[in-house]
Amino acid sequence: MNHNTPLSHSPRPLRHLSHVQRRVLTTAQLKAHGVSAAETNEQCRPGGPWQQFLPGVFLLHPGPPTSEERLHAVLMFAGRSPARPAPAIPAQPGAEAPHAQRPYTDAVITGLAALTLHGFTSAPPLLSLDSIDVLVPRLRRLRSTGCARVVRTPSMPTPSYVTGVPVAPVPRALADAVAELSDANAVRRLLTEAVRAGHCEPAAVVRELTQARLLSRPHVVDAVDSLLAEGRSIAEDRLYRMVREFGLPDPVWNVDLRLPGGPHLGGLDAYWPEQAVALELDTRAPRQDEDALWSEYARKREHLERLGITVVHITPKKLRDAMEQQATVVRTALMASNDRDPAAYVVVLPR
Structure with a gap:
């Protein structure tokens, strides 16, 4: 029985x-x-x-x-x-x-x-x-x-x-x-481990904290800032690994672009000057100003593309879950540069 x-x-x-x-x-x-x-x-x-x-x-x-x-x-x-x-x-x-x-x-x-x-x-x-x-x-x-x-x-x-x-x-x-939790250190340890151990992406955590109306608490805001910094650092390490492991040409890393004698065009995580291909990690956190931040991303992308520069956006989640696919996207953009008109001359400066 x-x-x-x-x-x-x-x-x-x-x-x-x-x-x-x-x-x-x-x-x-x-x-x-x-x-x-x-x-x-x-x-x-x-x-x-x-x-x-x-x-x-x-x-x-x-x-x-x-x-x-x-x-x-x-x-x-x-x-x-x-x-x-x-x-x-x-x-x-x-x-x-x-x-x-x-x-x-x-x-x-x-x-x-x-x-x-x-x-x-x-x-x-x-x-x-x-x-x-x-x-x-x-x-x-x-x-x-x-x-x-x-x-x-x-x-x-x-x-x-x-x-x-x-x-x-x-x-x-x-x-x-x-x-x-009111202990700031305990909150920071939990949020940091969530990202560092690969349990989830920072954006998903911030989205839940926002929905729970917890971002008005100073110790939570401080922990979120640490979380986002941790998430960006991990995403950058994955980006370096993607370029190395999938045999992509070495870019110049973490640069600012400017027009000669003109305005600042924006910062980039990686740039291939010969092919005029720019790469940007999309590490936006879904806070209340998300729409404004996305508009800024979109304006920068449109401006660069009008100058003949191809912009590739990669999210940390895609970089984690589908690194080979993202490497293929970048490689395709680099190869397609031969079929495009030459891009406008820009000044590349370290960021």
Whole structure:
């Protein structure tokens, strides 16, 4: 008999619960196993073998819960789970869980607990967290209690699954964690690790922080500035590697262009003077002035192209995920220079 088998026909149902793989069950799940409310209350008496951990959620042992049990208890409390528990089949971190592994709906782990599950070394161990943040739809009637801190959202994110646990994407988990942190160093460490360890791009983090209205906090703004600097440094390193590994001609790096005796045309991350090809890393952060900043990018690009200079824009994400494809884009622009009219003469200065 496995733990999905109803026990309502067994004369001694409690004996069979010792074989349940996960020792956390809800009232509805216990009922499906043939355990009445009276029997549950009897098992949870002072000094008894069970304990009520959260409203409607029970630990089938008297000791403290494991980190896994805490996570599943919070999800059982906050989510709409089926009466019969699904088998706990381990999943690879970040992988999509098969349908049978998704016993929870309308509940996703977020905040510091989610970052720990994503593998952040700067996030605390699960057992050291006083509370576990769980996302639920905004209209759910649910209050924080015990170790479950309810975070309401108008739009539930698509979770990834870590060992069967639904976890918010890193940018959303970061925003929810930062919302509860006043320690500037802790915020900076989390944001920096998100980019340095390759969990996500800076733009995605800033977008979530903006939506959460956290950029009015000075310590968050300072951390974001460090995040953007970190992101640009990593993107530049990838750009150098792309040129080297895919055999592109060496450009001049980090230059300003000017017309002779005329105005400043703008700064570039790389420029090939003989082919009149310019490359710019698009590291804009989606803040409130994004439209104005994009207009500035567009004006610079249009001005350079009127002078016969081809401008290639590359985002850090494309450079990370499709470096070979971006190298092909640059190589194609360099080869096409032979078919274009000569570009206007410009002055190239170090930036």
